[in-house]
Amino acid sequence: MNSSESEKKRHQEYIEYYQARMEKYKDNPLYPNSYNSEKSLYDAILNSKDIEEFGAQVEEENLAVKNAIALVKDQAQARKKLYQEIKECIKLKAPLQILDMVDSIKKDMELVNKVSAIENQVSKKISIDLLTQQLSYDLDMLEEIEVYKTAEVPDEWKNKINQEIPEEMIDNGRNDWLNHVLPQAQALKVDWEFDFDLLKKIATVDYCLFLMRF
Amino acid sequence: MLGKIRGGTSVVDTFRNMYQEVVEKKASGEAFSRMKKALNRMEELEAQVGNGPQLTTLLTGEDLFIEFSTAYSEVLSEMARKEYQSVEGDEKLFQNTLAAYENSIKELEGKAHSKELIKPLEDILELGKSGISYPVFLRLCEEKGLNNALEGNLVVREVIIGDIDFARSMHLPLEGEMNQEILEKFDELSSKSKFKPPDSFEFSLESEKIQWKYAPLLEKWKRTTHLWGKMLEYMVDWVDAYTSFAPQDYRWADRRGRAYTMKNIKRTRECNPGLFKAREKLFYKYFQLSWEDIFTHPTFRNEQEAGRVAYSQDSLELIKSAYMYCEPFNNPPQELINKAETIHARASGKRDFNFF
Numbered sequence: 001m002n003s004s005e006s007e008k009k010r011h012q013e014y015i016e017y018y019q020a021r022m023e024k025y026k027d028n029p030l031y032p033n034s035y036n037s038e039k040s041l042y043d044a045i046l047n048s049k050d051i052e053e054f055g056a057q058v059e060e061e062n063l064a065v066k067n068a069i070a071l072v073k074d075q076a077q078a079r080k081k082l083y084q085e086i087k088e089c090i091k092l093k094a095p096l097q098i099l100d101m102v103d104s105i106k107k108d109m110e111l112v113n114k115v116s117a118i119e120n121q122v123s124k125k126i127s128i129d130l131l132t133q134q135l136s137y138d139l140d141m142l143e144e145i146e147v148y149k150t151a152e153v154p155d156e157w158k159n160k161i162n163q164e165i166p167e168e169m170i171d172n173g174r175n176d177w178l179n180h181v182l183p184q185a186q187a188l189k190v191d192w193e194f195d196f197d198l199l200k201k202i203a204t205v206d207y208c209l210f211l212m213r214f
Numbered sequence: 215m216l217g218k219i220r221g222g223t224s225v226v227d228t229f230r231n232m233y234q235e236v237v238e239k240k241a242s243g244e245a246f247s248r249m250k251k252a253l254n255r256m257e258e259l260e261a262q263v264g265n266g267p268q269l270t271t272l273l274t275g276e277d278l279f280i281e282f283s284t285a286y287s288e289v290l291s292e293m294a295r296k297e298y299q300s301v302e303g304d305e306k307l308f309q310n311t312l313a314a315y316e317n318s319i320k321e322l323e324g325k326a327h328s329k330e331l332i333k334p335l336e337d338i339l340e341l342g343k344s345g346i347s348y349p350v351f352l353r354l355c356e357e358k359g360l361n362n363a364l365e366g367n368l369v370v371r372e373v374i375i376g377d378i379d380f381a382r383s384m385h386l387p388l389e390g391e392m393n394q395e396i397l398e399k400f401d402e403l404s405s406k407s408k409f410k411p412p413d414s415f416e417f418s419l420e421s422e423k424i425q426w427k428y429a430p431l432l433e434k435w436k437r438t439t440h441l442w443g444k445m446l447e448y449m450v451d452w453v454d455a456y457t458s459f460a461p462q463d464y465r466w467a468d469r470r471g472r473a474y475t476m477k478n479i480k481r482t483r484e485c486n487p488g489l490f491k492a493r494e495k496l497f498y499k500y501f502q503l504s505w506e507d508i509f510t511h512p513t514f515r516n517e518q519e520a521g522r523v524a525y526s527q528d529s530l531e532l533i534k535s536a537y538m539y540c541e542p543f544n545n546p547p548q549e550l551i552n553k554a555e556t557i558h559a560r561a562s563g564k565r566d567f568n569f570f
Contacts, residue, residue, distance in 0.1 A: 013349035151488035
């Protein structure tokens with residue numbers, strides 16, 4: 001095989017490779033942008049006279065970066081859809097922010113860095129949001145306090161059972177909050193404070209809905 | 215200390231190793247300096263607070279994970295760019311790719327799930343060494359799903375099966391059901407996938423959806439079990455507090471002396487019915503379950519099958535009979551106290567552990 005035939009064969013093999021990449025996303029509703037960008041790459045190589053011309057076109061039209069953007073976009077759109085569906089409003093922030101900026105990207109490392117920065121920033125918000133899990137432990141404690149405060153006991157024990165023990169529990173809970181929960185949250189966000197209005201809303205509506213979801 | 219691998223495990227170790235890796239590859243430049251700066255700060259914080267959850271929070275709060283990782287990606291990307299520019303033709307690139315897979319196999323040997331993780335790498339190497347060209351190799355990797363396999367999807371299936379087995383052996387029915395559903399979703403996506411195994415991103419979304427669906431069920435299961443566990447405990451303690459063995463029992467023993475122990479017993483006798491009733495009220499308020507419902511409830515049956523109800527059948531019968539007497543200011547009848555003593559003597563009612 002002479003050099004020209006060998007180049008032709010190599011060109012054909014790359015055409016088949018890009019076709020396989022395009023096929024991977026064909027008819028997959030999760031990846032419409034990726035399919036289109038892979039198709040652009042496939043069309044480019046198919047219509048190039050050789051690999052070099054294809055390389056030049058990829059460079060000129062920034063096809064490789066556009067391809068990366070398409071994948072990021074598809075994944076962000078899929079995450080957006082899921083988090084809207086399951087009402088995960090904090091997790092939803094990352095795909096929304098990614099979708100806001102992704103079309104303005106021109107370079108691969110810019111894409112990597114901006115996506116990482118968003119994911120990192122939102123992951124901190126998620127960590128803070130997860131502090132609401134504290135609510136589950138708090139409910140256990142509130143339940144104990146309620147049991148002790150309302151228990152019908154002889155007069156001799158009223159002070160101990162209905163007052164001292166619940167107060168001890170409240171003090172322990174307050175210490176735990178001030179010495180553990182709050183410092184941990186404020187290490188992630190210096191001015192973090194519990195949103196008590198939100199807590200009331202959660203306690204009255206969302207938590208009931210949460211328990212009634214099944 | 216910078217870049218040296220130390221004994222013990224720390225969250226910073228991973229970053230030290232990554233730093234060491236690029237040092238060995240003779241990295242330099244602005245991105246490398248940023249890596250170094252981020253690692254320096256990580257080590258400063260590690261020295262201040264030690265290796266614990268607080269360190270992770272501080273590293274996250276100062277964005278050090280992201281600063282380091284971004285710089286690291288840039289360093290690797292620059293290295294790859296230089297390497298790509300220096301190679302002539304894709305055959306050399308092909309050889310470098312295969313050499314990288316060979317190195318990965320060596321690194322994985324002896325690690326968790328190494329068998330499943332190494333298999334796709336071996337398949338890729340076998341394909342790469344079969345005499346085909348680089349573009350054909352790349353195409354076949356796509357078509358045979360070897361790239362997906364590299365993402366660890368084969369291990370994912372093994373891990374889910376492991377989770378199902380674990381749930382079964384630990385009598386965790388809802389966790390088992392949830393993981394079974396995840397496995398079915400994995401297999402469904404596999405069967406639909408053009409190039410098997412399934413797309414890991416799509417699978418991760420589907421898994422998250424299933425886990426979200428089960429979250430309230432798991433929470434309700436846990437809280438129901440916790441509540442009736444407490445109720446059983448109050449009832450047993452109440453009857454046992456009247457027995458002759460109570461003063462020697464660890465539940466009431468007080469290091470300060472017998473007078474305090476006796477006071478503890480008195481408190482249980484006089485206060486447990488009121489505490490029990492208050493808890494029973496909450497149990498009904500939250501779950502619309504009564505005392506009788508406990509013993510036929512799926513959570514109770516499951517805990518019993520799992521051997522996690524720490525009371526013998528005799529003790530449970532005793533508890534059930536005691537219920538009608540467990541009212542504030544009331545005492546259990548002597549017959550039940552005698553029965554509790556008999557059970558204790560046989561040690562069949564001994565509580566060795568407490569899960570509630």
